[in-house]
Amino acid sequence: MAEQQARHAADWQRAAHLGQALELGEPLGIYHTEMTPPLGVRRVLRLLVPAAIFLVVMVLLIGWAPDAALPLLLVTPFVAGGYCVVFVVLSRRARFTRWLYGYPGGLAEADPDGHPRVVRSGEVTDVLDEWSSSGSESQSSWNYEGFRLTTADGRAVSITARYRNALDPYGPAGALIAALVPAGAGTAVPRLPSIADLITDWAVTPLVARLAEAVRDGATVVRGDFRLAPEGIAGPKDTTITPWAAIERIELRPGHVKVRLIGGKTRRYDNYRDGSGYAVLCRVLAALDVNASFEARG
Numbered sequence: 001m002a003e004q005q006a007r008h009a010a011d012w013q014r015a016a017h018l019g020q021a022l023e024l025g026e027p028l029g030i031y032h033t034e035m036t037p038p039l040g041v042r043r044v045l046r047l048l049v050p051a052a053i054f055l056v057v058m059v060l061l062i063g064w065a066p067d068a069a070l071p072l073l074l075v076t077p078f079v080a081g082g083y084c085v086v087f088v089v090l091s092r093r094a095r096f097t098r099w100l101y102g103y104p105g106g107l108a109e110a111d112p113d114g115h116p117r118v119v120r121s122g123e124v125t126d127v128l129d130e131w132s133s134s135g136s137e138s139q140s141s142w143n144y145e146g147f148r149l150t151t152a153d154g155r156a157v158s159i160t161a162r163y164r165n166a167l168d169p170y171g172p173a174g175a176l177i178a179a180l181v182p183a184g185a186g187t188a189v190p191r192l193p194s195i196a197d198l199i200t201d202w203a204v205t206p207l208v209a210r211l212a213e214a215v216r217d218g219a220t221v222v223r224g225d226f227r228l229a230p231e232g233i234a235g236p237k238d239t240t241i242t243p244w245a246a247i248e249r250i251e252l253r254p255g256h257v258k259v260r261l262i263g264g265k266t267r268r269y270d271n272y273r274d275g276s277g278y279a280v281l282c283r284v285l286a287a288l289d290v291n292a293s294f295e296a297r298g
Helices: 004-008 009-022 039-062 066-091 175-178 195-216 280-286
Strands: 029-035 096-103 106-110 117-120 123-132 142-151 156-160 221-223 226-229 232-234 247-253 254-261 267-270 292-294
Touching: 004 009, 004 267, 009 029, 009 096, 029 195, 096 195, 123 195, 123 254, 123 280, 142 195, 156 195, 195 221, 195 280, 221 280, 226 280, 232 247, 232 280, 280 292
Parallel strands: 247 292
Antiparallel strands: 029 096, 096 106, 106 117, 123 142, 142 156, 221 226, 226 232, 247 254, 254 267
8 A cells, every 4th residue: 555655646636736736626536447448540551551452462463463462362361360459459559548636625637748637616516427238128237337426517527437446456446355364354455436436425425415305395306317306206108106115126137127016917117228327226216215226237
């Protein structure tokens, strides 16, 4: 842990100076991820020029000098494989490290040569957990992508789940290590907040409190395809609201919701087009004292 802090001492200081300059407060955490910028049309065309020249030469040789073209045809698979390797290497040369700094007053994303992109706490009006579909409609599965923040001026800011806490020497494997080693050693494994922990504490928890309070005060809140009202919940195709008292529990997964009724038939709502927002919806239901659970699988 000390080695990791020493390694990133300059990054922490940079985050502290940025927080003071932007009036966001002291850093809560620093996170980083590797980014590969889009290639762009011009760069792709430049990388494809050698392949185009090789194909033209091959066509000309086959038409004018077939005997000379035969040796080239034999080595074509090796040339193509080498070209693919070079293409991948060159396309990844522009990779850079993107940093995200978390503060009590907001978030700041920073690239090596760019100005920080800031989202202040007071600007966030909505938060969704984002999931991308990796399966068909018959066997829907979802990959966790991160969070999407909506700001008061209409911006949609995506925070990728690929961000890693720079001060955590174990990363995502820390929890697994702590579970496998003896209890005494497991307690020594540092537990630093992940990017999901940071966004949950900083943005999700206040949002959930506001939404639950709005429902208690008589408002109807729409989360994804569902309407939450003081008297109950209604799905996307429901014409009437199911009373809270008639619900045994609500089970949520990305893209799937089950409303289990007391002494009634379970209602299923499958959304194969969008798996976003159900983890946040589960927190809202729990804040309303509804028996709700969320499983992070498709």
